[in-house]
Amino acid sequence: MSTPATIKTWEEIPFCPNPREEAAYWKGHQLDPALMAVSLSRSEGQDSTSITLRMDPRMLSRLKRVAARRYLNYQSMMKQWLAERLEKELPGS
Secondary structure (H helix, E strand, O other): OOOOEEEOOHHHOOOOOOHHHHHHHHHOEEEOHHHHHHHHOOOOOOOOOOOOOOOOHHHHHHHHHHHHHOOOOHHHHHHHHHHHHHHHHOOOO
């Protein structure tokens, strides 16, 4: 049996229209531990701050569609993307 391919970014995960295709995909793939750590890293007691972000309505619509394909809330997906990018920009932070 071969080693499963490692997924290093959330964008690598395809949309699977049914559970069988999704199960087949995950038989040959696994999440990179660093990717999971970034998505789960939140210190206990850490507060959130609300921000306002203005963006083109078409961009927001596209973000929502991408998030829906990944079964995520679009705001959560955006936070994951930002966390991943910060890890690249500021390694070891």
